[in-house]
Amino acid sequence: MTRYAAAFISFLAVVSAQRRGASTTASDVENGVCKENTLIFARGTTEQGNMGSVVGPVLATAMKQALGDDKVAVQGVNYAANVNGAISGATNPANAAGAKDMAAQAAAAVAACPNTKVVLSGYSQGAEQVRGALMNMPNNNVVAAVTFGDPLMDQDFANIDAAKTKVNCVQGDGVCNGQFAISAAHLSYGSNGNVDDSVQFIMQMVGGAAPAAN
Structure with missing residues (x-):
C-alpha cells in the first residue's frame, strides 16, 4: 500500500466524524437551468452527494449571496471520489472520471446557455x-478556475490564463505540499476565509459588482 493510500484510509474515520453524513447535491446544468454564471464543483475524497460538504455548498452559497441567486447556476461533478481515484488523479488528471464529467458539464452549460460564464472549482481530489x-x-468559456487543498498546487493549469486561476492552500495542509498527511488544516477551507477570498476573485473574473459595505 502506498503512503498516499494509507494516509487517506486512516483519514476516513476523521472525515466521517466531522461531516456526520452531511451531503449536498446540485444539478442545475443537468436540469437545464440557464443563468448568467455557472459554478461547476468537484467534491473531495469520500464526500457524499455531488457537491460534498466541506467547501462545495459553502462556495455556492457565497457566490449566490455575492452575485445574486438568480445569476448563479450550480452543478456538482458526478464521480466516485474514492481513494483510488485520488491516487490515479494525481498522476494522470486528464483521464480522471471526474475530469471528464466536469468538462462535459461545462460543455453542456455553454450549449444550453451560450453566454454563461463558467467557473470550475474543486476541493482536494x-x-x-x-x-x-x-x-x-x-x-472553453471558463472565466475562473479555483482550487482548495490542491494536491497539484505546484503545477500550471492547462488551457487557461494563469491570471484566471486561484489556488487555496493553507499552512499545515499536507495534501498541498506532497506529504499527503490529512490534518485539520485540510478540512478548514469552508470556514477559514478562503471561500470569501475566492468569491471576491471570482467576482472580478465574471465582472460582478463587489458586495455593498455594511
Missing part, C-alpha cells in the same frame, strides 16, 4: 478534476 477537465478543454 476535486482540485485534480479541475486540472484534468481543463486539459480536455482546449477551447
Whole structure:
C-alpha cells in the first residue's frame, strides 16, 4: 500500500466524524437551468452527494449571496471520489472520471446557455478534476478556475490564463505540499476565509459588482 493510500484510509474515520453524513447535491446544468454564471464543483475524497460538504455548498452559497441567486447556476461533478481515484488523479488528471464529467458539464452549460460564464472549482481530489477537465478543454468559456487543498498546487493549469486561476492552500495542509498527511488544516477551507477570498476573485473574473459595505 502506498503512503498516499494509507494516509487517506486512516483519514476516513476523521472525515466521517466531522461531516456526520452531511451531503449536498446540485444539478442545475443537468436540469437545464440557464443563468448568467455557472459554478461547476468537484467534491473531495469520500464526500457524499455531488457537491460534498466541506467547501462545495459553502462556495455556492457565497457566490449566490455575492452575485445574486438568480445569476448563479450550480452543478456538482458526478464521480466516485474514492481513494483510488485520488491516487490515479494525481498522476494522470486528464483521464480522471471526474475530469471528464466536469468538462462535459461545462460543455453542456455553454450549449444550453451560450453566454454563461463558467467557473470550475474543486476541493482536494476535486482540485485534480479541475486540472484534468481543463486539459480536455482546449477551447472553453471558463472565466475562473479555483482550487482548495490542491494536491497539484505546484503545477500550471492547462488551457487557461494563469491570471484566471486561484489556488487555496493553507499552512499545515499536507495534501498541498506532497506529504499527503490529512490534518485539520485540510478540512478548514469552508470556514477559514478562503471561500470569501475566492468569491471576491471570482467576482472580478465574471465582472460582478463587489458586495455593498455594511
